[in-house]
Amino acid sequence: xxxxxxxxxxxxxxxxxxxxxxxxxxxxxxxxxxxxxxxxxxxxxxxxxxxxxxxxxxxxxxxxxxxxxxxxxxxxxxxxxxxxxxxxxxxxxxxxxxxxxxxxxxxxxxxxxxxxxxxxxxxxxxxxxxxxxxxxxxxxxxxxxxxxxxxxxxxxxxxxxxxxxxxxxxxxxxxxxxxxxxxxxxxxxxxxxxxxxxxxxxxxxxxxxxxxxxxxxxxxxxxxxxxxxxxxxxxxxxxxxxxxxxxxxxxxxxxxxxxxxxxxxxxxxxxxxxxxxxxxxxxxxxxxxxxxxxxxxxxxxxxxxxxxxxxxxxxxxxxxxxxxxxxxxxxxxxxxxxxxxxxxxxxxxxxxxxxxxxxxxx
Numbered sequence: 001x002x003x004x005x006x007x008x009x010x011x012x013x014x015x016x017x018x019x020x021x022x023x024x025x026x027x028x029x030x031x032x033x034x035x036x037x038x039x040x041x042x043x044x045x046x047x048x049x050x051x052x053x054x055x056x057x058x059x060x061x062x063x064x065x066x067x068x069x070x071x072x073x074x075x076x077x078x079x080x081x082x083x084x085x086x087x088x089x090x091x092x093x094x095x096x097x098x099x100x101x102x103x104x105x106x107x108x109x110x111x112x113x114x115x116x117x118x119x120x121x122x123x124x125x126x127x128x129x130x131x132x133x134x135x136x137x138x139x140x141x142x143x144x145x146x147x148x149x150x151x152x153x154x155x156x157x158x159x160x161x162x163x164x165x166x167x168x169x170x171x172x173x174x175x176x177x178x179x180x181x182x183x184x185x186x187x188x189x190x191x192x193x194x195x196x197x198x199x200x201x202x203x204x205x206x207x208x209x210x211x212x213x214x215x216x217x218x219x220x221x222x223x224x225x226x227x228x229x230x231x232x233x234x235x236x237x238x239x240x241x242x243x244x245x246x247x248x249x250x251x252x253x254x255x256x257x258x259x260x261x262x263x264x265x266x267x268x269x270x271x272x273x274x275x276x277x278x279x280x281x282x283x284x285x286x287x288x289x290x291x292x293x294x295x296x297x298x299x300x301x302x303x304x305x306x307x308x309x310x311x312x313x314x315x316x317x318x319x320x321x322x323x324x325x326x327x328x329x330x331x332x333x334x335x336x337x338x339x340x341x342x343x344x345x346x347x348x349x350x351x352x353x354x355x356x357x358x359x360x361x362x
Contacts (some may be wrong), residue, residue: 002125010160010331013045013257017244018082021128022165022190023128023165023166023220024128024226024227025158025163025165025186025187025190025191025227026186026187026189026190027186027215027232028183028185028186028232028233029186032183032185032186032200034193035182035200036182036183038183039234041203041234043075043218045231046229046230046231046232046264047182047183047231047232048231048257049219049221049222049223050219050221050258050270051221051256051257053223053285053286054279054285055223055230055283055286056257056282057281057282057283057284057285060281060282060283063159064282065282066114066247068280068282068317069317070229071195071317072119072317072318073196073271073317073318073319073322074099074101074319075319075320076314076316076317076318076319076320076343077136077314077320078136078137078320078359080137080138081136081137081138081250081349082136082138082139082311082342082343083138083340083343083358084138084139084141084342084343084344084345085342085343085344085345085346086141086287086344087100087344087345089105089110089146089147089148090148092110092148092346093105093346094110094111094112094113094114096111096114096180096348096350096351097109097110097111097123097242097245097247097261097271097348097349097350097355098107098111098274098346098347098348098349099271099306099339099346099347100108100341100344100346100347101306101308101341101343101344101345101347101350102120102122102312102316102343102344103135103136103140103154103308103311103312103343104118104119104121104126104139104161104277104308104311104312104313105118105137105156105161105162105251105252105273105275105308105309106118106121106122106307106312107119107273107306107308108147108298109240109242109247110148110243111242111243112242112243112259113211114151114152114211114213114242115148115149115150115151115152116150116152116153116154116159116213117121117147117152117153117154117161117171117172117175117239118153118154118155118156118273119155119156119163119247119251120144120147120153120164120167120171121160121161121162121164121167121312122140122143122144122164122166122167122170123164123165123166123167124140126160126161126164126209126312126313126315128160128165128313129211130227131314131348132159133161133315134313135312135313136311136313136314136320138314138343139312139343141344142152142343142344143170143202144167144170144171144174145170147171148174148176149174149176150171150174150176151176151177151209151211151213151269152175152176152177152178152179152203152209152213152215152233153168153171153175153177153178153179153185153332154178154179154180154215154238154249155178155179155181155184156181156220156235156238156251156252157178157181157184157220157222157224157234157235157236157248157251157252158183158184158187158224158225158226158233159224159225160226160227161313161315162251163184163187163226163254166189166344168188168191168192168193168227168243168324169170169192171305171358172191172192175197176197176244177197177198177199177209177219177288178193178197178198178199179199179201179207179238179252179294180198180199180200180201181200181201181214181217181224181233181234181236182200182201182202182217182234183200183224183232183233183234184200184211184233184234185198185200186233187226187233201215201216201217201219201236202234203217203218203219203234203236204216204217204218205217206214206239212243213240213241213242213243214241215238215239215240215241216238216239216241216246216260216266217234217236217237217238217240218236218237218238218262219236219237219252219258219323220235220236220237220252220258220267221253221254221255221256221285221286222235222251222252222253222254222286222287223256232264232338233283235251235252235253236251237249237250237251237253237262238251238360239262239266239269245270246266246267246268246269246270247269247270247271247273247349248266248269248271248272248273248274248302249273250263250273250275250296250308251275252275252286252287252309253275253286253287253311254284254285254286254288255288255292255296256285259295259299259300259319260299260300262299262300263299263301263302264301265278265301266303267300267301267302268300268301268303269301269302269303269351270302270303270304271302271304271306271349272296272300272302272304272305272306273304273305273306273308274288274293274296274297274305274306274307274308274325275287275288275293275307275309276288276307276308276309276310276313276323276324277289277290277307277308277309277310277311277316277318277323278310278313278315278316279315279318280305280318282318287316287357290322290323290324290325290327290330291326291327292325292330293305293327294327294330294331294334294336297336298336299333299353303337304337304338304339304349304353305336305338305339306338306339306341306347307323307324307327307338307340309323311324311343312322312343317337321359321360322357324340324359328340328357329353336356337353338352338353338358339353339355340354341354342354342358355356
C-alpha cells in the first residue's frame with residue numbers, strides 16, 4: 001500500500017512539473033483578467049462563440065472516434081518530401097502585396113516596406129512535445145532565421161499548431177509588435193516579450209500601427225486552450241488594411257453566418273486566407289470542410305482565396321491531399337479564383353495566381 005502511494009505521489013509530482021513547463025504558457029491574471037471578465041464574449045467562466053458551438057458533434061462518440069482513427073486514410077502523410085520554393089524573404093519584392101505560405105497556417109505578407117507574419121510554427125511539430133504532430137518531410141524548410149525583420153506578428157489563437165513556443169522565442173528580437181487575441185498576451189509575457197510590444201484585441205477592436213497599417217480582430221467559430229481547460233483566451237480572425245488593399249486573415253473557424261456579416265461590413269477583400277484542412281464529421285462546427293471554404297469566400301466577397309491549414313501537419317484522419325483536392329474542385333465549379341502555391345512560392349495580390357497541382361504524383 002505504501003509503495004502504491006509513493007508511486008502515485010511521484011507520478012503526480014512529475015505531471016505537475018511537466019505542466020509547469022514554459023511551452024504551456026500562462027493563464028491570464030491581474031489587469032488582463034479584469035479586462036477579460038468585462039468582455040461581452042466572456043461568459044460562464046470562458047470565452048464563447050457567437051452561436052452554440054460544441055467542439056464535438058452531439059452524435060459523436062468515443063467508439064466512433066476510435067473507429068475513425070482505425071479507418072483513417074493510409075495517406076494522411078505524403079510518401080515523398082514535399083516540393084518547395086526557396087525565396088529570399090529579405091529581398092522579396094513588395095510593390096504589390098505579396099504572400100509567402102510556409103505550410104499549415106503560417107505565412108508572411110509584405111507590402112511597401114511593411115512585413116506581417118501570421119501564426120508562425122517553425123519548430124517542426126505542432127504539440128508541446130517534439131515526438132507528436134511532426135511536420136511532413138520537406139514542409140519545414142523555413143525557420144526563424146529565414147525571416148526578415150517583422151513589423152507585426154499576428155496570432156489568431158493559442159493552439160499549438162498556431163502558437164509555437166520555440167518559434168516565438170527565437171523571433172522576439174526581430175518583431176516590433178505582436179497583435180494577438182485577448183488573453184494570449186499572458187503566454188507571450190511568460191516567454192519574455194515586453195508588455196509594450198503586445199497589443200491584445202477583443203472581437204471588433206482594432207489598432208493602427210505607426211506605418212498606418214490597420215488591423216481589426218473579428219469573430220471566428222473555434223475554441224482555445226493549451227492544457228485541459230478551454231476558453232481562457234480568445235480566438236479570432238482579422239481584417240488587415242494595407243494601403244489600397246484589404247486582406248482577410250482567417251485563423252481557424254467553422255462555417256457560420258459571420259462570414260457573410262464580415263463580407264457585408266468589410267468586403268470586398270482582395271485576398272482571403274481561409275483554413276482548409278483538419279476537418280472531420282465528429283467536429284464539424286470548429287473547422288470548415290473544403291466546400292464550405294468556397295462558400296465562406298463568396299460570403300466574404302473575396303476576390304481570391306488562398307487555402308491554408310493543410311500541407312504540413314496531419315491533425316485529422318483524411319488524406320493529406322483531400323483538403324486541396326476538394327477545395328479546388330468546388331472552386332473550379334464555382335468559377336472562384338484561388339491560389340495554391342508551393343511552400344515558399346510568392347503569391348502577388350492582383351498578379352498571376354499559381355494554380356499548378358503540385359501535390360499530385362508525376
